[in-house]
Amino acid sequence: xxxxxxxxxxxxxxxxxxxxxxxxxxxxxxxxxxxxxxxxxxxxxxxxxxxxxxxxxxxxxxxxxxxxxxxxxxxxxxxxxxxxxxxxxxxxx
Numbered sequence: 001x002x003x004x005x006x007x008x009x010x011x012x013x014x015x016x017x018x019x020x021x022x023x024x025x026x027x028x029x030x031x032x033x034x035x036x037x038x039x040x041x042x043x044x045x046x047x048x049x050x051x052x053x054x055x056x057x058x059x060x061x062x063x064x065x066x067x068x069x070x071x072x073x074x075x076x077x078x079x080x081x082x083x084x085x086x087x088x089x090x091x092x093x
Contacts, residue, residue, distance in 0.1 A: 004043035050088040056081040
């Protein structure tokens with residue numbers, strides 16, 4: 001069983017995710033590849049003391065890049081978009 005701090009690795013702070021947080025009360029996180037939607041929901045509720053309404057996940061493919069020794073890949077990663085109740089907020093900054 002993964003602990004909440006092992007499931008949620010870090011928040012994703014981009015222009016789009018910042019806008020989503022302000023306008024639609026959705027927050028993006030980089031999460032462990034093994035975590036399920038229910039585990040992500042419980043971890044966010046535990047870490048930030050908020051109520052979660054919906055969790056969406058995406059598995060993002062790592063990109064390929066060239067090095068002087070050939071071709072290499074960055075690792076695949078999992079993104080979770082968490083929607084909260086209208087009266088709950090997460091202050092990332």
